[in-house]
Amino acid sequence: MKLRLVAAQRLKAVLAGEHFAPLGAGELADGRDRALANRLITTALRRQGQINAMLGDLLDKGLPAKAGSFEAVLRLSLAQLVFLPDLGAHSALFLAVEAIKRDAKARHLSGLMNAVLRRAQANSARYGLMEEHLLPDAFAQRWIEAYGAEAVARFADALVDGAPLDLTLRDDDPDLIEALGAERLLADSVRVEIRDRPVEALPGYDEGRWWVQDVAAAIPARLLALPAQSNVLDLCAAPGGKTAQLMKAGYRVTALDSDGTRLQRLKANMTRLGYAPKVIEADAANYDPATPFDGVLLDAPCSATGTFRRHPEVLWSRSASDIAGRVRLQQALLANAFRCLAPGGTLIYCVCSLEPPEGEDQVDWALSALPGLELWPVAPGELEGLSQAVTERGLVRTHPAMTPGNGNAGMDGFFVARFRRTG
Numbered sequence: 286m287k288l289r290l291v292a293a294q295r296l297k298a299v300l301a302g303e304h305f306a307p308l309g310a311g312e313l314a315d316g317r318d319r320a321l322a323n324r325l326i327t328t329a330l331r332r333q334g335q336i337n338a339m340l341g342d343l344l345d346k347g348l349p350a351k352a353g354s355f356e357a358v359l360r361l362s363l364a365q366l367v368f369l370p371d372l373g374a375h376s377a378l379f380l381a382v383e384a385i386k387r388d389a390k391a392r393h394l395s396g397l398m399n400a401v402l403r404r405a406q407a408n409s410a411r412y413g414l415m416e417e418h419l420l421p422d423a424f425a426q427r428w429i430e431a432y433g434a435e436a437v438a439r440f441a442d443a444l445v446d447g448a449p450l451d452l453t454l455r456d457d458d459p460d461l462i463e464a465l466g467a468e469r470l471l472a473d474s475v476r477v478e479i480r481d482r483p484v485e486a487l488p489g490y491d492e493g494r495w496w497v498q499d500v501a502a503a504i505p506a507r508l509l510a511l512p513a514q515s516n517v518l519d520l521c522a523a524p525g526g527k528t529a530q531l532m533k534a535g536y537r538v539t540a541l542d543s544d545g546t547r548l549q550r551l552k553a554n555m556t557r558l559g560y561a562p563k564v565i566e567a568d569a570a571n572y573d574p575a576t577p578f579d580g581v582l583l584d585a586p587c588s589a590t591g592t593f594r595r596h597p598e599v600l601w602s603r604s605a606s607d608i609a610g611r612v613r614l615q616q617a618l619l620a621n622a623f624r625c626l627a628p629g630g631t632l633i634y635c636v637c638s639l640e641p642p643e644g645e646d647q648v649d650w651a652l653s654a655l656p657g658l659e660l661w662p663v664a665p666g667e668l669e670g671l672s673q674a675v676t677e678r679g680l681v682r683t684h685p686a687m688t689p690g691n692g693n694a695g696m697d698g699f700f701v702a703r704f705r706r707t708g
């Protein structure tokens with residue numbers, strides 16, 4: 286019961302707009318309970334489109350208003366009934382009714398909960414097949430246009446399957462890779478296929494021998510291709526995945542972010558890894574350095590739709606107007622990134638987004654709005670093992686239906702462009 290109440294609380298917060306993070310030991314001490322609660326929440330989030338369709342079918346009058354935890358408990362129970370049959374239908378029904386009896390704001394709805402879940406149970410075989418609802422229609426249509434129907438069908442599979450754990454190695458040591466049970470992907474990125482313990486308990490964590498970073502997220506920093514000791518500005522740096530790569534490459538790194546709390550995480554990550562970049566809390570849209578940089582990496586805030594395998598909630602919390610707002614912010618940040626760059630310097634622009642307006646279209650904007658900026662195309666050979674991600678224009682576009690390295694499926698959706706400042 287406790288795990289269901291805690292899971293409902295977390296799901297409710299995510300439905301209200303919070304970013305999803307799995308429950309930790311502080312919230313549910315027992316490891317098995319925690320794993321089960323996280324399985325329920327992630328299933329409810331990955332299957333949110335299908336569960337929305339079920340709710341439309343089951344609740345003639347829609348969801349009751351101001352009903353406390355009713356919606357979250359119902360979604361968790363539908364996830365269990367339809368998609369996690371190994372957990373048992375009886376407990377899905379019984380525990381849902383008991384859970385809302387403990388919530389003063391939802392207790393009067395226990396009869397409705399019971400009736401709805403019984404109808405869902407009777408329809409569970411049909412509900413389990415409604416795969417066309419996995420991705421929101423608006424996203425699916427746009428993505429089919431951009432990436433093709435076959436790729437988008439695989440996005441839906443990737444949404445259900447979730448993401449494996451990818452690491453970037455500080456120490457490229459075959460013994461470490463073996464101890465992690467990892468497969469090499471691209472350059473110094475490896476993938477842990479089967480994870481049986483928390484990240485902090487994996488070999489090499491305490492010694493700072495690697496950091497968590499999706500294989501796609503590790504591409505942009507590698508493309509700077511500057512000599513060691515170059516001065517590099519990492520704009521929008523926290524929590525520091527790309528900062529660590531820039532430090533590993535031997536650059537003199539300034540890591541800047543406007544969010545003090547996220548910068549604390551960056552500092553803790555750098556301490557664990559044994560790196561000491563210069564850290565600045567400032568707004569990247571108007572930061573004005575005394576000396577311009579040889580390289581600037583801008584990992585701009587975006588819709589984050591490319592991370593839907595780990596953050597399925599982004600698919601349901603982003604509207605067209607959110608994306609338009611991000612596009613304007615990205616342009617302001619790009620313009621200032623250009624101002625921070627020395628003549629001859631290199632600029633990398635990247636976003637973890639699948640939306641062309643935040644990626645490909647921003648290249649056109651930058652080339653027309655920022656005289657003195659030119660595209661420095663990425664050559665397919667620079668991404669050995671992933672040359673299919675390099676477009677004809679020399680831009681990099683990855684998505685979850687792409688396969689890096691030797692057959693390990695899936696990666697985040699990322700867009701990367703490389704520019705040079707000519708004057």
Ligand SMILES: C[S@@+](CC[C@H](N)C(=O)[O-])C[C@H]1O[C@@H](n2cnc3c(N)ncnc32)[C@H](O)[C@@H]1O
Nearest residue numbers: 521522523524525526527542543544568569584
């Ligand atoms: C995609 S995340 C960066 C991830 C990071 N580069 C990494 O590799 O670990 C975007 C970051 O942009 C920061 N951000 C958003 N608006 C900003 C602004 N105006 N100035 C500086 N940082 C900003 C956020 O605080 C967030 O940390």
